[in-house]
Amino acid sequence: MLKLILSSFNLLSIAIIVISYIGMWKCFEKAGEKGWKAIIPFYNYAILYKISGMSPYWAILNFATWICKLVSNLYKNYGEIAMSYGSYLSVGLIIYLVVFGLSIFELVISILMIINFCHSFNKGGGYIAGMFFVSPIFYMIIGFGDAKYIGPKGVKSEEEVVNNNE
Numbered sequence: 001m002l003k004l005i006l007s008s009f010n011l012l013s014i015a016i017i018v019i020s021y022i023g024m025w026k027c028f029e030k031a032g033e034k035g036w037k038a039i040i041p042f043y044n045y046a047i048l049y050k051i052s053g054m055s056p057y058w059a060i061l062n063f064a065t066w067i068c069k070l071v072s073n074l075y076k077n078y079g080e081i082a083m084s085y086g087s088y089l090s091v092g093l094i095i096y097l098v099v100f101g102l103s104i105f106e107l108v109i110s111i112l113m114i115i116n117f118c119h120s121f122n123k124g125g126g127y128i129a130g131m132f133f134v135s136p137i138f139y140m141i142i143g144f145g146d147a148k149y150i151g152p153k154g155v156k157s158e159e160e161v162v163n164n165n166e
Helices: 001-029 035-039 043-053 056-083 089-120 124-142 157-165
Strands: none
Touching: 001 035, 001 043, 001 124, 035 043, 043 056, 043 089, 056 089, 089 124
């Protein structure tokens, strides 16, 4: 029974990832980027930041946080042996504080990216909340819906503003 539950969970996880990538692919194409960029881990975050009008280098923060969490998990697994020597307690605390700090900072930057991303497609509060809680579904809604990319952070290009004023 446990194997059935775990395999169902794995299938659900894979389905969520596939739905997210399909939606991102369509959003990237609407924003003038190549769709295949959505399926490359960490690079897709750089493109999301770019579409949102933020520096693509913020994707490095996502990668650094992921690496720090990996190191933290390795330290946790082998920490019992190291803790027997006593001096490694401070190393564990430092790793924990770095991971915690990076995670909080990454959360704030990700929220700003979500807000700017939704504004880039001329969407407001409901879409921002949806992207925060169930982003795979809202990538699909924006990608396959009637949303139009109006520019980074929702700022129309000067050319478009001039054309609308004529």
